[in-house]
């Protein structure tokens with residue numbers, strides 16, 4: 781089976797689902813560490829040119845690249861206890877996207893990222909999932925800082941700003957952001973109180 785056939789068949793040659801180590805739940809979604817069994821869903825999302833348009837080169841990814849990406853994220857999970865989650869609807873389990881807090885070279889600092897399936901854009905997914913990830917990162921992982929370097933997507937910049945983030949660097953087309961626990965909690969509580 782070639783890659784296009786594999787993507788459209790729904791059959792998955794990868795290993796069976798692994799026992800989830802961790803679940804985060806929000807009002808609408810459930811997040812669990814990305815697994816080999818998510819390959820085709822994640823692969824379909826990264827095969828959409830609109831999804832990758834904001835990334836350097838704007839190139840869609842092959843299933844082989846996604847396989848290697850999942851292996852890399854699984855390694856981060858086992859070595860650091862945090863990395864990328866798959867997001868699914870709580871009711872029905874439909875695939876929604878991926879998001880996570882990836883380790884960086886600096887201790888106590890993680891990088892926030894989210895890639896949402898195009899069918900779900902502008903429906904508040906990144907807002908809802910981002911708040912859950914930051915709460916988990918600061919309250920459970922006790923991170924000192926969460927960063928988003930080289931942000932080119934205006935929606936991402938808007939979301940991190942709403943979460944209490946501040947700009948740490950500006951380039952011609954991108955901004956880099958960081959958010960600290962106190963600033964996030966103040967912003968989160970202000971949003972909840974509204």
Ligand SMILES: CC(C)(COP(=O)(O)OP(=O)(O)OC[C@H]1O[C@@H](n2cnc3c(N)ncnc32)[C@H](O)[C@@H]1OP(=O)(O)O)[C@@H](O)C(=O)NCCC(=O)NCCS
Pocket residue numbers: 830831832834892893894895896897900901902903904905906907908933934935936938939
């Ligand atoms: C960026 C992305 C994660 C946003 O996810 P989403 O679930 O659609 O975001 P939400 O619906 O939670 O919120 C979108 C917010 O951004 C705002 N927004 C959307 N487009 C915008 C734009 N061009 N400029 C400024 N704000 C924008 C929306 O109005 C909304 O703000 P509000 O809640 O104050 O009304 C999603 O579009 C995506 O996955 N894009 C492709 C991959 C990517 O670029 N990821 C970012 C790298 S970390």
